[in-house]
Amino acid sequence: MRQEHFIARHRQEWAAFEQWLDVRATRPRRARHDPHWRGLADADVPAAYRRLARQSGLARRRGYSPQLQARLQVLVQRGHDVLYRPPRPRWWRAVEFLLADFPRLVRAEAGVMTAAALLFVVPLVASFVALQSHPELINTLMTPEQIADLEAMYAKAAQKLGRDSGGDLQMFGFYVFNNISIGLRTYASGLLAGVGPVLVVAFNGVMVGMVAGHLQAVGLGEPFWRFVPAHSAFELTAIVIAGGAGLRLSLALLAPGRQRRVDALMVAGKRGAQLALGVLCMLLVAAFVEAFWSSIGWIPAAAKYGVGAVLWALVAAWLLAGGRDRDAA
Incomplete structure (x- = not known):
């Protein structure tokens, strides 16, 4: 030829x-x-x-x-x-999931994520503002003993903020268990057909807002604000994402569309499980930062706020830009 x-x-x-x-x-x-x-x-x-x-x-x-x-x-x-x-x-597949697949999945669920963010932020801000003019409202959430313990954890002379006892490693384990249990409950509440995620996410917002509002009202805002900025970038964002995943489960139950309800629930459950895995990783990071950095009482406020700003910017960039090359492909 x-x-x-x-x-x-x-x-x-x-x-x-x-x-x-x-x-x-x-x-x-x-x-x-x-x-x-x-x-x-x-x-x-x-x-x-x-x-x-x-x-x-x-x-x-x-x-x-x-x-x-x-x-x-x-x-x-x-x-x-x-x-x-x-x-x-x-291990590279795990890295690929965290850096690209998880942020893409969060963006793909923008509707429920926005709803979860509003359910969290609006009660948080409202309860914080309410505590400034009506400080007695904290008694609807905590007993006098719990309020006294809370104030002791943020005393201005405290060497370790946000805790009354325990070493860093011990508190890391406590934070891991506490944070992950909150995240999983928030996600699983989606099985309660819409009511669950709304109540859980809103209650978490009220809890954070009232704690912050009370400490601000009694003159302990400065140590509290030095404690929260770094780990909250991961922790609060993870709670919102878990709430969005729960809302997606609820929508599959209430409005499956043309799919059978069981099929819609399986699809939403699979996506929700992937979101929950990412939330788990975020809460592990939050627990580490909270135990080994946020709790240090002697570090100046400027350093705490600077690190917090950097971490918030990194989390925002990760969720907004991670895997964008695949979106455009």
């Missing part, structure tokens, strides 16, 4: 394989899962690669031009590098 006939016969096949390699190199997962992709399918790639390897051998045996041989050899080598490279370690 003459070279020009050989090229004409296989040109489209080579172009399709090269296009698949290019897309795989720049947008690997999108190339595999985009329903609008019209190029070479993943299932057809091994057979296409074997044909390409045979065609490269034929080009050498028949003495076709060096340019054609070089082009085919490059495609064969690129295909070999993609198809036969070792798989990524499992």
Whole structure:
């Protein structure tokens, strides 16, 4: 077969394989899962690669031009590098999930996340403001003994803020258990058909707002505000995300659309489980920061606020920009 006939016969096949390699190199997962992709399918790639390897051998045996041989050899080598490279370690998949997949999933659920944020922030602000003019309202939430313990934890002379006893490692374990239990309850409340997540998220907002409002009203706002800014970036955001995941479960129960209710609940449960996994990681980070940084009483307020601002900015950038390259793919 003459070279020009050989090229004409296989040109489209080579172009399709090269296009698949290019897309795989720049947008690997999108190339595999985009329903609008019209190029070479993943299932057809091994057979296409074997044909390409045979065609490269034929080009050498028949003495076709060096340019054609070089082009085919490059495609064969690129295909070999993609198809036969070792798989990524499992830990890398976890990193990929946290850095890209989790933020994309949060953004995909923007509606319920916005609703959960409002359910949390509005009661928080309202209760904080209310405590400034009606400080006795704290008694509806706490007993006098609990109020006294709260004030002792934020005494201006305290070496460890936010706690009355316990070492850093001990408190880290306590914070992990406490934070994760709150996050999981918030998510699981979605099974209570809408009422659960609304009440749980709103109550958490009221609790935070009343604690902050009471401490501000009695003159202990400064140590409290030095305590909260760093770990709250992860903790409060995680509670909102857990609430959004719970709302998604509730919507699947109340408004499954054209799906059967059980099918809609399974889909929402799968997405919710992925969100809960990300929330778990965020709460672990929050517990670590709270135990080993936030509680230190002697660090100046400027340093505490600076670190808090940086962490809030990082969390916002992560959730808003993480995995954007895949969104655009």
